[in-house]
Amino acid sequence: MSHRRPYRRESEERRREDLIAAALDLVAEGGLHAATVRAIADRAGVTPGLIRHYFTSKEDLTRVAYQRLMEDMIGDSASVLLHAPADPLARLARFVAASVSPPVADPVAVGLWAAFLHDVRRDPAMREVHTTNYFSFRNMLQSLIAALPREASEAQLRRESIACNGVIDGLWLEGSILPEAFATAEIIDIALTSVGAILNVALAAAYQPDRTQT
Amino acid sequence: MSHRRPYRRESEERRREDLIAAALDLVAEGGLHAATVRAIADRAGVTPGLIRHYFTSKEDLTRVAYQRLMEDMIGDSASVLLHAPADPLARLARFVAASVSPPVADPVAVGLWAAFLHDVRRDPAMREVHTTNYFSFRNMLQSLIAALPREASEAQLRRESIACNGVIDGLWLEGSILPEAFATAEIIDIALTSVGAILNVALAAAYQPDRTQT
């Protein structure tokens, strides 16, 4: 009499991937509290019990999902440099522009990032993921700045990368939260001009949009 | 036989105030999900039912609490200008410095702000509170910039205030999330130098710390 739901067996990797993606989806849509065990399982097309088969607890899944989110965001930024020009100034310009425009700057991404922020402050494991990725991004930026044809001490480089990172983060935030208040082109232009002013280089003039993508 | 808990009647204003404060406290400590009706009531020293006597729903209380948070943050920034110098450059410097140091920049404040961010994106009412306060802050900044002794078009002023606001927000964020990674004095110095570079004025040199406070 019992009609048990039919199912397919999948690889562990695939199942974990699906569950992580489902969790991030739900957090993006409805905040952390929307990503319940039942909702995640439903979105991933499995039953709730399976989550505890692949993750020791919901907290465990949350941590893994956050790590995945961070890796993706860093990856999006870094991938810009793959097809970037050789000229250091143009490279920096493209990196800055990419960091304040989609897909890096995006309401959903900011929502996700914010949803996890509280746990980041509380949970040491998540805190370390954050710290690692923050410095990873800043170091990318610092390398690009260091490559510019000019003289700069190490201490000055550090200060400049913090400052530029600040501009980028701030504009990333505002542009993503109030997307209708700014045109993407305007945000890019402001970011380039500001970073240029901080570094005392003509960054906006050196910017060449990437024409290989949309 | 029934031992009913004794209580004092309080003014509506006082009770609402206490409940709002309790809610913000709990959100700061444990995120939005920690601010349950029962926990809020407990913290405020009342029973859960009372919340629905002063607020039509928990969502209502949440909205009001967020509004209070924003007002307080804007107020902290604005109050700096009360005892600020008359010199426009020094005024701007103090405003910028205050925005990236305590009590404006503070891990708890950032945690609170982030906890509400998702609802801000979703709920139109909360969204309007955010927008209003964002522009309120940016207009304060723009006024300070406009008061500087130099020539600047309206369009340039807008761009500069967006850029400076970006730097401030970004440094506020990073300094608050990773307080141990930066000294407060360092963040202030970076903020002043960066804003100065964007506006092309000697802001760091014009900074005079407020000695009337701690």
Next chain:
DNA sequence: ATTTGAATTACACAGACGTATAATAAGAAG
């Protein structure tokens, strides 16, 4: 003193939460 209105407490309810455990069936191995 008594009455009266409403601020406050007390209790109940239905649903959702994360978790634990037992039952089943898919798919590989023999």
Next chain:
DNA sequence: CTTCTTATTATACGTCTGTGTAATTCAAAT
């Protein structure tokens, strides 16, 4: 075709959630 492993489903449990409603008790008005 049969056996065996385990990925997956199913179900139950206790707790917590927001909300609705009735019972009380405070404090002011009379």
